[in-house]
Amino acid sequence: MTDNVMSFFAAWMLTHEVADEGLKAAVLRGEDGGPEGMGGGPDAFVNGLAAMVAEEKEKLKRDLEARARGEEVAIEQQTDPAFEELRFEVGELRGRLDNIEGLLETLVRKSGS
Amino acid sequence: MASRRLTIISVIARRLIAALPAAGFGLASGHVRRTAFARAWRQAFEDLGPAFIKLGQLISVRPDEFSDELVTEMRSMQDAVPAVPASVIRNVIRSEFACDPEDLWATFDDVPLASASIAQVHRATLAQAYKPVWGEELPAGTALAIKVVRPGAAEAIRADVAIARSLAERVARMRVARRFDPVALLDEFAATVDRELDLRVEGRFADRFTFDFRDDPKVVAPRIVWPRTTARVLTMEFMTGWRLSEIDVAKANGVDCYALAVHGATAFMRQVFEYGRYHADLHPANLFVTPDNTIAYLDFGIVGYLTPEERMNITQVMAALVYRDPDRALTYSAKLGVNVPPDRVEPVRAGLGELLDGTFRPDGTRDFAHFGLGFLKLLGQHGVQIPSGYGLLIKSLATVEGVARALYPEIDIVETAKPFTTRILGKAMGDPARLNERMPAAIRAALREIVA
Structure with a gap:
């Protein structure tokens, strides 16, 4: 039983190690992937994506370290896109009303002349 | 109306007859002959006024339907x-x-x-x-x-x-055009x-x-x-500033051309890949720059729209170019309405592979126009109908590349597209509907790999 558990964790650890090495290699290939190194088709996309994820990871790591040091980390203030969209729709509606009002003024001028 | 019809016919006939000596009276080589007649068509369209100038602009975005010489001439149409x-x-x-x-x-x-x-x-x-x-x-x-x-x-x-x-109805009845x-x-x-x-x-x-x-x-x-x-x-x-057609003045006033080229190209990618609505009439006279490197877009007379599905498929085609993957390009072009007949898939795929490999300039940067317009041409040669929106988008991307290169000749627009396409596709991978659709196949593939 103990042997089975040990074997299971050993396999689990090995899987992680291999996956981690594979990912690190993909990140390196993605970072190096200039125009000459992009002939790999779908694999090159995975490498490129891995490099971008690694960039995000490094940023997250820096933020966490800064927080651990007690530094204030600027959190990006994202306005709710739906709210922004709504504001724009209202603005656009106002623009249309302004346009109709201008048209009505023209009609009044035309009927008065 | 009858007199205008006569005017149209006579202007076109006059310009074509005037082009005969340059075309060697039809005996010159194909390229020389086509160039002479293409110039005559362009001049006739300019003579005939607004409707024909606009028609010429439309022809300039259809390399799949018209010869290279005609497309090039129409692109230089002066409005x-x-x-x-x-x-x-x-x-x-x-x-x-x-x-x-x-x-x-x-x-x-x-x-x-x-x-x-x-x-x-x-x-x-x-x-x-x-x-x-x-x-x-x-x-x-x-x-x-x-x-x-x-x-x-x-x-x-x-x-x-x-x-x-x-x-045109008469021309269509005469069946003089193969696909057009x-x-x-x-x-x-x-x-x-x-x-x-x-x-x-x-x-x-x-x-x-x-x-x-x-x-x-x-x-x-x-x-x-x-x-x-x-x-x-x-x-x-x-809008105050300089038109891109006056870029030398802008340079003399300290505009950072590299930053401007990259930012301009990036802004266009955002329009296409993020919003699915884009300025489809970009040329140096429709873009302004200011001394603080702000780009002003003008004249939204011709615009293109993409549905979310089209946007995703176009992103995939762009990713295919970035990562030189002809299968991806063909799969997602088909979803955009570019249907290659089964018996033509292999030659088209081979031609596409050659195009992807040949997109490099001598300086190592890639040439989108070579790929995009070459792809349209390749499809045309194999009798594949191209949806008009697809042609318009490719022409717009090629134009953005041209504008960016006018600012900074060494810019690689394909490289600029890389973060966009990768990020958007990466984001799409996390879409629950897509995960639901793809996960069973992914698990089966993983199991096949393990038991192999």
């Missing part, structure tokens, strides 16, 4: 015509608003800023403060650009389209021009553009003054 007198423009404004320009704006300049086949632009100043659809209030005295549709332009264009359509459907081309053209003739459509797109780029102060579009706008008169913010 600059002599200005109409200010009194005529004032009459249009009076008929639209029932008052003089001085009653609408604090000042109105009779000297035009620009004059094209459909509209003419004059300078003015805002009489009272106005809160536009998006952004800060425009204070009284703000410099304005007033775009006015030339009198008779709409009627002349519609009449010419009707004549050209009846001629002149009637469908003219119908597409009529729809485009109809949108362009209503300036309110352009104004709404400009507002939307301002909203889309609200987080980027370096990309702007003129904001619209709606109470002073009608279908034939557009009142918008005046």
Whole structure:
């Protein structure tokens, strides 16, 4: 039983190690992937994506370290896109009303002349 | 109408006959002959006025239907015509608003800023403060650009389209063109021009553009003054700076051309890949730069729209170019309506592979125009019909590349597209619907790999 558990964790650890090495290699290939190194088709996309994820990871790591040091980390203030969209729709509606009002003024001028 | 029909036929015949010596009376080599006649067609279209100038612009985005020589000639079509007198423009404004320009704006300049086949632009100043659809209030005295549709332009264009359509129907009956459907081309053209003739459509797109780029102060579009706008008169913010066609002056004034080229290309990618609505008439005269490296987009007369599905499929095609993956390009082009017959898939795939491998310039950067226009041509050679939106988008991307290269010759637009396409596809991978669809196959593949 103990042997089975040990074997299971050993396999689990090995899987992680291999996956981690594979990912690190993909990140390196993605970072190096200039125009000459992009002939790999779908694999090159995975490498490129891995490099971008690694960039995000490094940023997250820096933020966490800064927080651990007690530094204030600027959190990006994202306005709710739906709210922004709504504001724009209202603005656009106002623009249309302004346009109709201008048209009505023209009609009044035309009927008065 | 009959006399106009005669004029059209005689102008085209005169220009084609004049081109005969340059074409060696039909005996010159194919390229020389086609170039001479293409130039004659372009000159005839310029002679025939607005409708034909616009038609030429449409031909310039269809390399799948027309020869390289004709497409190249039509691309150089000049849409600059002599200005109409200010009194005529004032009459249009009076008929639209029932008052003089001085009653609408604090000042109105009779000297035009620009004059094209459909509209003419004059300078003015805002009489009272106005809160536009998006952004800060425009204070009284703000410099304005007033775009006015030339009198008779709409009627002349519609009449010419009707004549050209009846001629096209005859051509279609003669079956002289293999794949080219002149009637469908003219119908597409009529729809485009109809949108362009209503300036309110352009104004709404400009507002939307301002909203889309609200987080980027370096990309702007003129904001619209709606109470002073009608279908034939557009009142918008005046943009100061230099047109890209005057880039040497901008350089002398300290504009950072590399930053501008990258930012301009990136802004266009955002329009296509993020928003699915884009400026489809980009050329150096429609872009302004300011000394602080801000890019102003002007003239939203021709725009393209993409559904979310089309946007994703186009992103995949772009990713195929970035990562040189012909299978991906073919799979997702098919989803965009580019249906390659089964017996033509292999040669098209081989041709596509060659195109992807041959996109490099001697300096190591990639050439999108070579790929995009070459792809359209390749599909045309194999008798594959191309949806018009697809051609328009490829032409727009090729134009953006040309504009960016005019600013900074070493820019690699494909490399600029890489983060966009990768990020968007990466984001799409996390979509629950897609995960639900793909996960069983992924697990099966993983299990096959483990037990192999």
